[in-house]
Amino acid sequence: MSEIVTIQQAVMAEDEKYASRIRRLMRDNKILMANIIGSPGCGKTSLLEETAPKADFSFAVIEGDLETSRDAERLAVKNIKALQINTKGCCHLEAHVVEKALSSLSLDSLDVLFVENVGNLVCPAEFDLGEDFKAAVASTPEGADKPLKYPALFAQAQVVLLTKVDLLPYVRFDKELFLRDVRTLNPKSPIIELDLISGVGVEEWVSFLSDRLRRKRAHVD
């Protein structure tokens, strides 16, 4: 097994070079880049659909999926610029794949770049894509035990999004436990509650992004 680990580490080190190049590209273009990670069906695409009408910044999306271009098509219907990457069985996006995709995306007049990662709480958390921050998404029907079960993601996320709060009356979800466990792993990052059908929480999310964008640009200038 040790041989695999060594080679895996070498590949990850190689991938760090791509991540650094992406980070530099984003800095040079003053673009805020967010890597959005959550379970299948937790509401990642809906989040981006609902972000568009309220955003005071321009954005584009890189969509990661094993198969299909459904998510990019959903976004295109809403006039959101989206680029689909099909990983063909790979359970996460890697920086070299994202860099290749970026070459076919115009970065001019772009403020924010979202990467919607493959629906998976485990593997995407381990890969740096050159993003400014990772956003962890969890939905209420998944249950409150997710932070402690998937601590790597929740500990490093710079924002935690709790989606589908409209389903709280119908599901078994201990919100106090969820919030307490997130805080144990991650004392400071904001936790935003969202209902993406009625739009609850979207303004708070948009204002989090605007603030991060402003701070990045102040820092770069």
Added chain:
Amino acid sequence: MSEIVTIQQAVMAEDEKYASRIRRLMRDNKILMANIIGSPGCGKTSLLEETAPKADFSFAVIEGDLETSRDAERLAVKNIKALQINTKGCCHLEAHVVEKALSSLSLDSLDVLFVENVGNLVCPAEFDLGEDFKAAVASTPEGADKPLKYPALFAQAQVVLLTKVDLLPYVRFDKELFLRDVRTLNPKSPIIELDLISGVGVEEWVSFLSDRLRRKRAHVD
């Protein structure tokens, strides 16, 4: 990259030996083994909790999680024999880990062994644990697009479980699309609809298992 693939294949071939040994062990002990795969929070543990009171067979559970023993504790409360494996960051169970766990489980008078895999629709689908069949679990809040997005799992599953049908009035879920897409990938496997709060569908699931157990024993004898 080709070097990684070669070594990965070698590891998977090595793991096939463990899977074959497990398969033989299950045959010798006339135990039906089911590998349960679904997203985080889709209801895998609830399914096993609700199976116990209706089952006309004895069973034990091997629980796979990155961290915590919460699922095994949940099952223990219901007097279900459960063994927790913590994968410490690994996104799926592998046969050599399951074989090691089996050595501390008494197989006497056991009819069915469930493996509740790590919550993940991608990676667990690629690994043979020596099971008789894989069960794919999808919940309605995840959305109807999961089968085509995660085709490897839905194509090979010998039973597809659609959970949380009680939430249908409150979520956007196109059931016709879901059923059609499952059928495109997988023309024959039964699809069972479940509400694990009221117990809808549990008897159908239990009778599917009893039937598979009976057929396996008839075949072994």
